[in-house]
Amino acid sequence: MRRKILFLDQFGSKGGGQQVLLDTLGALNPEQFDPTVALNGDGAFRTFLQSRGTQVIDLPLGSYHSRRKTMGDMARFGQRTVRCSLRLASSIVRNHFDLVFANGPRTFACGALAGRLTGRPVIWHLHNVLPSKMAAALSLMTPWVSQLIACSRAAAEPLLERRSSLQSKIRLIHNPVPDWPETPQSGRAVTNLSGHGEGVVSFGLLGRVTPFKGQAQFVQAAHLVLQRSKKVRFFIIGSPAPDDAEDSVYFLELKAHVKSSGIASHVHLVDEVTDVRSYYSLLDIVVLASQGKEAAPRTLIEAMYLGKPVIAPSHGGISEIVRDGETGLLLPSAEPPLLADRMLELLNDPARRSVLGAAAKKDVIARFSRNVFRRKMNKVLNNCFEPRSKGLEHRIDPAAVAER
Secondary structure (H helix, E strand, O other): OOEEEEEEEOOOOOOHHHHHHHHHHHHOOOOOEEEEEEEOOOOHHHHHHHHOOOEEEEOOOOOOOOOOOOHHHHHHHHHHHHHHHHHHHHHHHHHOOOEEEEOOHHHHHHHHHHHHHHOOOEEEEEOOOOOHHHHHHHHOOHHHOOEEEEOOHHHHHHHHHHOHHHHHOEEEOOOOOOOOOOOOOOOHHHHHHHOOOOOOEEEEEEOOOOHHHOHHHHHHHHHHHHOOOOOEEEEEEOOOOOOOHHHHHHHHHHHHHHHHOOOOOOEEEEOOOOOHHHHHHHOOEEEOOOOOOOOOOHHHHHHHHOOOOEEEEOOOOHHHHOOEOOOEEEEOOOOHHHHHHHHHHHHOOHHHHHHHHHHHHHHHHHHOOHHHHHHHHHHHHHHOOOOOOOOOOOEOOHHHHHHO
């Protein structure tokens, strides 16, 4: 008998968490599991799921500020979570769903409550390093959760610090390498940007344009590098989140700064990206400049899979992916002078870039294969229907967390 799984996601637009959900859906054994996805809002992610025949229903969580939450946001979220939980519980019973799989922190509470009301097992998939207050609140609901999947040890830490007993429920499943063809299709925009001259080295930062991702620090570092060499180009590839006013203002400020500082001929902001794979072909080196802890940035795994040397801060789950000096270069924090120093290290050393890139590709393919992801994910799902099973693989080692 096929088990019916209800996946919950907080966005209808597509981002890193939604891409991992696509990986999860693709990993399901079709003879065992029948998925439905509940989404909060419209966007490219919803459209894509519907285009490939995945059943999609509404998850009425509402919209909130993406970073600092107001008291009003928190009050509305609490009220909407209760209402959403009741609607989910009704849907679970009516449609005979066997399992609730919450794919983002805004869905954790309603998923846990709905599972509690209906007696269904619940999974939380941890993609982010939860803020302290959120982790404290969510930890109160973890007794109602059957399994917690963490994409890195860093993602598990905030909850483990509050409930060490959770180590028996947490399963470490790294995000997989992308399922990309060997040769990308280069779009017109990429072709127009690629002719940058012989001997010019290109650095790129990819992802959502938002203060946390550090595009402003990347631009400041670019300015410092340009004081030493003009045979270099910098690309910021990504766009603000849809309907996020703060991100949009930040993006406009970035554009204005690049223009006013006189570096526009060397720094390019590319915000219309349909096929991110093709844009990697522009880059010799990929940079992460995150201004806080990341769990397991997808950009990092993608870049390494394509044989690109990477520069990134060592905090959070990044140090679980990159081996400093072997598969990339790490720095204590993504401050402009430190970023610039690391960029200059690789700028005039093509041999080292080649060695780092080749080692990175070999390492991520070995450690983050899609076959391993598929096997582990199906095992966790099946274990949810065996409540007395013990000795499951890939638990988080509390000693390893304590050492961090």
